[in-house]
Amino acid sequence: MARKSYIFFVALIALVSLLMMSPAFAQEGENIESLKVMGNKRIDESTILYYIKSKPGTLLSKRQIREDIEQMYSLGQFKDIRVETHNEPNGLQVEFYVEEIASVGNVEILGNEKVDANDIREIIGLKRGATFSEHLVLKSKEEIVRLYREKGYFFAQAHIDTQSDTENLVNIAIRIKEGEKVKIEKIRFSGNKAIPDKNLNAQLETKEKSWTSFLD
Missing domain, CATH: 3.10.20.310 (membrane protein fhac)
Known part of the structure; x- marks a missing residue:
């Protein structure tokens, strides 16, 4: 059940991310001229691009972008991802804006x-x-x-x-x-009729202070 909930959560986030894409994303099928990652501080851009299957020289696909977003979320390193596209002389520049989890x-x-x-x-x-x-x-x-x-x-x-x-x-x-170490001087039991004190004492992790306590 937890696995299904996680998959649903990732899919929901990916859907929201798609809805946040720029109007230029309507140009599906156009050539991707370049990819760019924005907002990353700790994770290297080359590492992020490794998990993105949309590549320069391929055609823009909403389905592939959705899969790219899902793949990036599955890394567990990002709390927000959005995608924008901009016109370039020979196609589109696709920009992935990420917000990393600290x-x-x-x-x-x-x-x-x-x-x-x-x-x-x-x-x-x-x-x-x-x-x-x-x-x-x-x-x-x-x-x-x-x-x-x-x-x-x-x-x-x-x-x-x-x-x-x-x-x-x-x-x-x-x-x-740290404070001072507490020494237990005496442990007393009341109400125990069937079980002797020494048997109960043996089951306790807390012990009375003995003459060897100064060695602790």
């Missing part, structure tokens, strides 16, 4: 003394080159706090700052306040 750039981790930076990088989705989203920021923040809590730092906080650059990359600064 990607994660540099990721800096600050304030971590008790947890290694590599352990933090391993659990978060904010990795260089990943598609950036606010959801990814929130999820990464939750994962960092969870990691610290697993290690006994129940008051740890994570703040994530973002800054966009001219290459459509979002640089990340993760600032961590």
